[in-house]
Structure formats: structure tokens, C-alpha cells
Amino acid sequence: MAEYSAFSLLKNALNGNQDWKPAWRKPDPKASYDVIVIGGGGHGLSTAYYLAKDHGITNVAVLEKGWLGSGNVGRNTTAVRSNYLLPQNTRFYEHSMKLWENLSHDLNYNVMFSQRGCLNLAHTPAQLDDYARRGNAMRHLGVDAELMSVNEIKRLVPALDVSGSARFPVLGGLMQPRAGTARHDAVAWGYARGADRRGVDIIENCEVTGFLRDGDRITGVTTTRGDIRAKKVALAVAGNTGHVMQLAGISHMPIESHVLQAFVSESLKPIIGTVLTFGMGHFYISQSDKGGLVYGGDLDGYNSYAQRGSLPVVDEVMSEMLALFPGLARVRMLRSWGGLCDMTMDGSPIITTGPLPGLYLNCGWCYGGFKATPASGWCFAWTIAKDEPHEFNAPFTLDRFYRGLIIDDKGQGATPRLH
Amino acid sequence: MLINCPYCGPRDVIEFTYQGDGNRKRPQPASQDLDAWNAYVYDRLNPAGDHNEIWQHSGGCRAHLRVVRNTVTHEILSTAFARGGHKSAGHKAGGNQ
Numbered sequence: 304m305a306e307y308s309a310f311s312l313l314k315n316a317l318n319g320n321q322d323w324k325p326a327w328r329k330p331d332p333k334a335s336y337d338v339i340v341i342g343g344g345g346h347g348l349s350t351a352y353y354l355a356k357d358h359g360i361t362n363v364a365v366l367e368k369g370w371l372g373s374g375n376v377g378r379n380t381t382a383v384r385s386n387y388l389l390p391q392n393t394r395f396y397e398h399s400m401k402l403w404e405n406l407s408h409d410l411n412y413n414v415m416f417s418q419r420g421c422l423n424l425a426h427t428p429a430q431l432d433d434y435a436r437r438g439n440a441m442r443h444l445g446v447d448a449e450l451m452s453v454n455e456i457k458r459l460v461p462a463l464d465v466s467g468s469a470r471f472p473v474l475g476g477l478m479q480p481r482a483g484t485a486r487h488d489a490v491a492w493g494y495a496r497g498a499d500r501r502g503v504d505i506i507e508n509c510e511v512t513g514f515l516r517d518g519d520r521i522t523g524v525t526t527t528r529g530d531i532r533a534k535k536v537a538l539a540v541a542g543n544t545g546h547v548m549q550l551a552g553i554s555h556m557p558i559e560s561h562v563l564q565a566f567v568s569e570s571l572k573p574i575i576g577t578v579l580t581f582g583m584g585h586f587y588i589s590q591s592d593k594g595g596l597v598y599g600g601d602l603d604g605y606n607s608y609a610q611r612g613s614l615p616v617v618d619e620v621m622s623e624m625l626a627l628f629p630g631l632a633r634v635r636m637l638r639s640w641g642g643l644c645d646m647t648m649d650g651s652p653i654i655t656t657g658p659l660p661g662l663y664l665n666c667g668w669c670y671g672g673f674k675a676t677p678a679s680g681w682c683f684a685w686t687i688a689k690d691e692p693h694e695f696n697a698p699f700t701l702d703r704f705y706r707g708l709i710i711d712d713k714g715q716g717a718t719p720r721l722h
Numbered sequence: 723m724l725i726n727c728p729y730c731g732p733r734d735v736i737e738f739t740y741q742g743d744g745n746r747k748r749p750q751p752a753s754q755d756l757d758a759w760n761a762y763v764y765d766r767l768n769p770a771g772d773h774n775e776i777w778q779h780s781g782g783c784r785a786h787l788r789v790v791r792n793t794v795t796h797e798i799l800s801t802a803f804a805r806g807g808h809k810s811a812g813h814k815a816g817g818n819q
Contacts, residue, residue, distance in 0.1 A: 321818050545768035555765035559742070561795070605740040608770040608794045613723055615736045648764045704764040705757075720740065 305411045306500075310501065311484045326492055327371075327499035332506050335532035338540060338687060339524060341511050341547065343367025343650045345376035345487075346665055347539035348494035348505070349680025350687070352410075357681070358688035363503045364533070366526060368510035372491030375541050378610070378642035379673040380565050380599045382589060384421040385446055386484035387605035388437045391698040391710050392651060393444045398695050399678030400446075400481060406677060412493030414485045415592065417431045420494040421482030422451065422459070424627075426471040430582050434477035441479070460508040462574050462628055470626040471583040480577060484589050484597075490676055511630035514551045521551065521661035537663040537687050539679075540645020542608070544666040553658060556666075557704045558647045561602045561642045563670050564612040566620065569635045570594030579627070586623035595637065598624060602644065602670070604720045611641045644670045649703075651720030654682050654696040663687050663699060669722055726801045729783045737781035743767060744774040744788055744804075756793055770794055 305311070306324075315322055339355060340347045343365045354360040367373075383403055407413050409415035425431040431450075438448035452701045457465045457478055465473045495505055506528065515523035515530060523532035540547050542560045570595050578589040588598035600620035617639065625632055647653065647667035652675065654665050665683045668675060682696035691701075702708055704717075715721040724733040730740070743766050759792040772794060777787045786804040791797070 498774070541772070545766070546770040555767060556759070557764040557766065559766050559768050560770075605791075606743075606768065606773055606775065606793045607796065609796055613735065613796075615734075621736075705760045720742075 304682070305603050307411050308414075310481060313359075313391060316418045326496040327505050330367075330504045330506065332364060332509065332526070333504065335523070336504070337362040337533065338534040338535045338537060339363075339531060340365045340537045342372045342374075342539040342541065343371045343505060343507065344539065344541060344690065345372070345491055345494065345676040345682070346541070346668075346679045348491060348498060348551065349676050350537060350539055350665065350683045351498040351505075351680075351683035352494045352501070353681045355503055358684055360688055361502035363498070364531065365498065365503060365505045366509045366511060366524070367391070367505070367507045370507050371486060371495055371505060375642045375668075375672055376491045376676070377488055378640055379487055379564065380587060380589070380597050381484045381487050381591075381673060382421060382424075382482070382567055382587065382604055383485055383674040384479055384578070385674070386421060386423070386441060386448065386479045386482065387712055388436065388440050389710055389712050390440075390444060392712055393446060395678055395682070395695045395699070396674065397446050398681070399675050402677035402681060403485065403674075404481075404486075406490075406493070408707045410493035410497045412489060412496060414493055416483060416485045417592070418481050418483040419577050419589075420480045421580070422456065422480055423516065423580045424456070424473050424518075424582045425475045425477070425585045426473060428474065431475045434475070434520060438477050447479055447481050449478045449480065450570060451478050452620050458574060460579060462630055463579070464627060464629055478577075484591075486577060486592075487673060490673075494676075494680070494692070499607055511547065511550065519660055521659050529570045534661070535663060535687055536661060537665065537683065539665040539683065541666065541668055541672060542645050545605055546608070551659060557701070558667055559646050560608055561597065561604070561644050561720060562607040562609060562612050562641055562645050563644050564596065564616055564620070565581075565597070565599040565639045566617075566639045567637050568596040568598075568631075569637050571596065571606045571634065581623050581627055584619070584623045586620060586627070588624065588627075596631070596634070602720050605643075606644060610640065610643060644668070646719030646722060648717040648719060649709035649711040650713055650715065650719075652679070653700045654679065654686060654701050655692065655701050656686060667671050667699075670718075723796055723798070725777060725779075725787070725798060727779050727782060727785065727787065728803055729785055732781065733779070737765075737779060738777045739780040741778055741786070744776045760798060768792040772799060775804060781811060
């Protein structure tokens with residue numbers, strides 16, 4: 304019987320909820336492991352989960368410097384989609400989408416995955432043509448995509464200003480119906496519990512301060528809770544990649560860390576039933592199951608390791624929201640926060656062996672890491688277990704930048720703040 | 723965030739355009755050293771701490787500035803005209819145009 308079920312809820316309710324086990328243990332670190340995963344966020348935890356579940360590697364530690372899920376897995380705007388143009392990205396993110404579709408059952412943990420669709424709004428004829436092209440590219444690879452007319456959009460999101468007098472009138476949009484949102488904290492907790500139940504040690508408040516080496520080979524890490532040895536050390540530290548790689552002696556990476564802000568409004572009755580993106584700026588919005596509007600915009604635009612942003616971006620994001628939804632002008636914003644984004648030079652991620660022997664690298668998620676969580680861990684676990692990439696992550700190498708094999712979905716070139 | 727432009731004085735960050743890592747060394751235009759070009763285009767120091775970077779006062783005097791800023795606290799430690807200081811052989815102003 305599954306640990307969490309209607310029956311176990313009833314049984315524990317009758318017991319006064321005295322018998323629940325903690326979702327994960329709080330073990331002390333052992334002296335050595337087969338695999339150490341640095342970073343207890345979504346990607347690190349899902350990596351540990353798939354290492355144990357798919358590859359039978361259970362002597363694994365996940366090291367987290369703060370508390371579990373204190374980074375970007377709890378700081379994103381929860382959208383899940385696979386509406387990319389380039390086939391390398393589409394295949395990878397569609398694999399992720401398929402894992403999302405069965406994730407609650409797989410983890411026996413309700414991640415509240417809600418396939419409410421993701422609609423990209425077009426505001427110029429050229430943009431609509433571009434969306435038609437991207438939609439065709441997606442359908443060519445078996446991913447769902449539909450062009451929507453203004454009337455269809457008006458019926459779907461009545462609060463949206465689709466009039467000709469809008470600041471940027473809406474001409475249509477590209478919808479991916481299978482896209483949606485998920486409860487981000489539940490993703491971290493579900494993967495943590497699934498990994499823990501299979502024997503993985505999740506060690507919180509354990510910051511990596513350096514690497515143990517034998518020549519070039521990485522043989523373990525030094526941490527605030529002592530030295531830990533491992534046959535394989537895997538990095539999944541997102542915005543802190545540059546900093547941690549410098550501890551390993553790699554001074555330069557094709558990555559810049561930037562801060563991205565996100566916002567939540569007070570709770571409203573249902574008003575936006577899909578994930579909506581603005582085409583004349585950088586703005587995206589959805590409504591959580593609690594009723595709060597969850598939205599965000601562009602990066603602050605300069606290198607940052609601070610998990611907070613500044614006011615000019617707040618002002619811009621609010622302006623973009625009002626350009627789409629004038630009726631939200633009196634809604635109050637409850638909270639805002641910032642997360643660190645590891646922006647690569649082409650806007651696509653890196654999941655690879657190396658660059659040092661014994662080291663494995665998972666980074667470069669830009670601001671799209673949440674939707675990738677299942678496939679990122681799945682592919683990274685494959686790469687760690689077999690010492691070679693799966694075909695889904697084979698294009699996401701570190702050396703692609705130096706070999707002319709960049710995957711630049713947006714076509715922005717090596718200016719990370721624009722991806 | 724206020725940036726102290728040496729010409730205009732302290733101004734709000736919205737007047738400035740960020741032009742990135744000021745440590746990069748642009749090879750001579752005729753150089754055929756692929757590794758040097760790759761490093762110039764793609765590699766970044768990306769420190770958690772003091773960062774040497776180039777900003778342009780695009781909403782003001784349009785000067786290019788060399789700014790040392792802490793990426794953890796966002797504190798600005800120094801500003802100077804890019805052309806004036808830290809010239810490295812073979813390039814001016816951080817050269818990331």
C-alpha cells in the first residue's frame with residue numbers, strides 16, 4: 304500500500320495523526336559515498352531520486368548548504384511547458400513534460416501538476432508568423448501546439464484587454480494545452496522523500512567549502528560538517544555554479560549569475576485560468592490554487608549573487624501587467640523575492656560529465672529550471688551512472704560553445720542577460 | 723542602486739546600460755587564435771564578490787565607465803571612465819562592443 308493514500312489519511316486521522324513518519328531523515332554525513340550530489344534543490348534531489356530508482360545507486364548523499372529547497376525550487380513562478388523552437392530543447396523539455404504527467408503517481412506525492420495550458424500572446428503580424436513557425440516545429444516533434452485567434456483568447460481569458468485600444472493590441476497567440484503549473488515546494492519534498500526512502504542521505508546545513516583531489520581527479524569534498532569522500536561528485540548548484548567551480552579550480556565558465564524577481568498578489572477569485580505570457584515585453588502570469596496571481600518579468604540585468612532585486616524591474620513588471628489587465632490596477636502585491644539564475648551564453652543548459660575526472664556538472668538553467676526538474680535529474684542520473692550522456696542531454700555539453708554547437712533558442716548571442 | 727558617474731555625479735541605475743564583465747581581453751582583430759576568441763566571447767569570471775565591470779551612462783553623458791561592484795551586496799566600490807584606467811595591451815574600454 305502506498306504510504307500516502309486515502310486509506311492512510313483516514314487511519315492517521317483516527318489515530319490523531321500520531322504515526323506519520325518524517326518525510327525524510329536527518330542523517331549525519333558518512334565518511335564516504337558512491338555519489339555526492341552538491342545542491343539540495345529540485346535538480347539535486349531529482350538526480351538522487353533517479354539514481355536510486357532507475358540505476359540502483361543508493362549510497363548517495365545530497366549536500367545542501369541551507370535547508371532543503373531554499374533556493375530556486377521554492378523561488379520560481381511554477382510554470383511547466385515544452386514550447387521550444389530548436390529540436391534539442393524540444394526533445395529534452397518534452398521528456399520532462401512526460402515525466403511531469405506521471406510525477407504525482409511516481410512519487411506517491413501530490414505535486415498538484417495542473418495542465419492548464421500556456422499561451423504566448425502575439426502583438427504584431429511578424430510575431431504571429433514566428434509563433435506559427437514555432438508551433439509547427441513543436442508539432443513536427445510530436446508536441447501539442449495550437450494557434451489561437453483573438454476571439455478564442457477573449458473567451459479563455461475574459462479579463463485580458465484584447466481591444467484595439469490596448470497599449471499593444473493582441474493579434475493572436477500560441478497555446479500549448481499540455482503545459483501548466485505545479486506546486487513547487489511539493490516537488491522538492493516529494494523527490495526528497497522518494498530518495499530518502501530508497502536510502503539516500505539528505506544532509507542539510509552542510510556547505511561545500513572545497514574539493515578533495517588526487518591529482519586532477521576529484522575524490523570528495525570538504526564541508527562545514529567535515530570531509531566526505533566519494534567516487535563521483537555531481538554539481539547541481541544553479542546560480543552558485545561559478546562560485547563552486549572556482550572552489551574546484553575552474554576560474555572561468557560560460558555562465559553569468561543574475562537575479563530574477565517574482566511576485567505574488569493577494570488572493571482573488573479565479574480570473575486567469577492558464578499561464579499567460581506577454582509578447583511585447585518580458586512578463587508571465589498564472590494564478591495559484593490559493594488564488595494569488597504569480598508573476599514575473601525580466602532579469603535585473605547585471606551580475607548578482609544577491610537573492611533580491613531592485614525597484615526599476617518591479618516598476619516595469621507592474622506596468623506590463625497593467626498593459627494586459629487594466630482591471631488589476633487596484634490589486635495589492637503581497638510578496639516579492641529574488642532568485643539566482645545561472646545564465647549561459649546561449650540560453651540552454653549544461654548536463655555533462657567533467658570538466659574534471661570524477662566531477663559531473665548540471666547547470667545553466669537560466670530562468671527555466673523548474674519545468675526541467677524531472678528530466679534534468681533523470682538525464683543527470685543517467686550521465687553519472689553510465690559515464691556518458693543520454694541522447695536527451697547529449698547536446699548540452701560544456702564545450703559546445705567552443706565547437707560552434709551552441710543551442711540559442713532565442714537567437715540572442717553571447718549576452719546572457721538577454722536570453 | 724546609485725552609480726556615481728565621474729562626469730554627472732550619482733545617478734539612478736535606470737540611466738545606465740550594463741555591458742558586462744570588464745575583465746575580458748579582446749584579441750587583436752587580425753588574431754587567428756581561436757582559443758583567445760572563444761575565451762573572449764564565452765568565458766566569464768562571474769565572482770561572488772567584487773566584480774570589475776563596464777557600464778555605459780546611456781541615459782546621460784553616454785560615457786563608458788569601469789565600475790567595481792560587489793555582486794553579493796550590490797555595493798559600488800569605485801567608478802572611473804573606462805578609457806582612463808586599467809588599460810590592457812591591445813584593447814580599450816573593456817572592448818565588449
